[in-house]
Amino acid sequence: MEIRKRVLRAEHPDTLTSTANLASTYRNQGRWKEAEELEVQVVETRKRVLRAEHPSMLASMASLASTFWNQGRWKEAEELEVQVMEMRKRVLGAEHPDTLTSIANLASTYRDQGRWKEAEELQAKELKICSRVLGAKHPSTLTSMNNLALTFKAQGRNDEAILLMEKCFQLQEQVLGPQHPYTISSLKALNKW
Incomplete structure (x- = not known):
């Protein structure tokens, strides 16, 4: 340098x-x-x-x-x-992968501040776009799904959190494999919940 x-x-x-x-x-x-x-x-x-x-x-x-x-x-x-x-x-554009990453990063910042509604709004929007543009089984879509489930859980919305995390885990297992760190993390969250 x-x-x-x-x-x-x-x-x-x-x-x-x-x-x-x-x-x-x-x-x-x-x-x-x-x-x-x-x-x-x-x-x-x-x-x-x-x-x-x-x-x-x-x-x-x-x-x-x-x-x-x-x-x-x-x-x-x-x-x-x-x-x-x-x-x-x-x-x-609103659907470009870099834009979606920016949305996810901002949602994460909101979540880490306990600003659940703002985080949820962005995460739900990002998940919808990722599902449509990248596909339901794309790793970025699965990360979005995981993040939204965690936000639901943090708000005490346990039933919604568990349903979404179960779906996420099942897709991660298919796409990433059972030994992938993200799959294991989702399973650990489910077992803890």
């Missing part, structure tokens, strides 16, 4: 990609402050050299939001997630 900065300059796309990759490595290691510092650099630089709605810019903003989320900095994460979601809807 340092060599690219020296040779190509800090604003070169390859340098920004290297910086973003290092930030991702830090985030995966739980080194939040180091990740955040680099992600802020990338976002600020990309704001100067790219248009606001460029896919790389949106990906950088989403990464920074994820770093905020992992630190429990919900308001900062939410602010960026809303921006990314709205821009992706406008640029890519």
Whole structure:
């Protein structure tokens, strides 16, 4: 990364990609402050050299939001997630997989703040779109189903949660296999409920 900065300059796309990759490595290691510092650099630089709605810019903003989320900095994460979601809807369309990921991320932020109705609304919308666009058995659809079931459970809506999680588990078993971590996680949730 340092060599690219020296040779190509800090604003070169390859340098920004290297910086973003290092930030991702830090985030995966739980080194939040180091990740955040680099992600802020990338976002600020990309704001100067790219248009606001460029896919790389949106990906950088989403990464920074994820770093905020992992630190429990919900308001900062939410602010960026809303921006990314709205821009992706406008640029890519409401049914694009990246837009759906943005919706899921924002719903997760709401859920982690105990904002159940807002989380449920987004999760139900995302699940409906995923089912229609990607198919009922697509892994992203199954993740959406799992998340909505967890939100139902958190609201004390046990019957709805169990029904949806049972359906999710059955499809995960078919699609991902019985030993897949997501399948096992869904089964553990059902057994606990």
